[in-house]
Amino acid sequence: MSEATEHMTRPIPAPAISIETKPFWDAATEGRFLIKRCTGCGKAHWYPRALCPFCMSAETVWEESPGEGVIYSYSVMHRAPTGPYAIGYVTLDEGPAVLTNFVGVAPDGLAIGMKVKVQFQPTEGGPPVPVFAPA
């Protein structure tokens, strides 16, 4: 099988969980993707922080997102021992950029502007992590 026809996948280590991000990982375990929105300035952000990165307000609330967006940028790593994989940024429909792994697509099947949707990939000994696949 040639590399171009393989769908990428790779083991992902368990994420580090902090008090700030624990609600996110609890939701991820249930298959729900959360972002945070600031009630001060109205902007959504990711990853989740206690203080809004735009206006430093502490008035941030959790919001469930369908996890849909478009690829902003990506790079394919060809020399990994577990096979090629791709990481990059997704711009969510709500606005925030998410640094993520891309799955369910061949390395040459990715494109900037492609519509993608979140899914959750199990990790060893931790909650599942959000990854993105073509929508």
Ligand SMILES: [Zn+2]
């Ligand atoms: Zn704000």
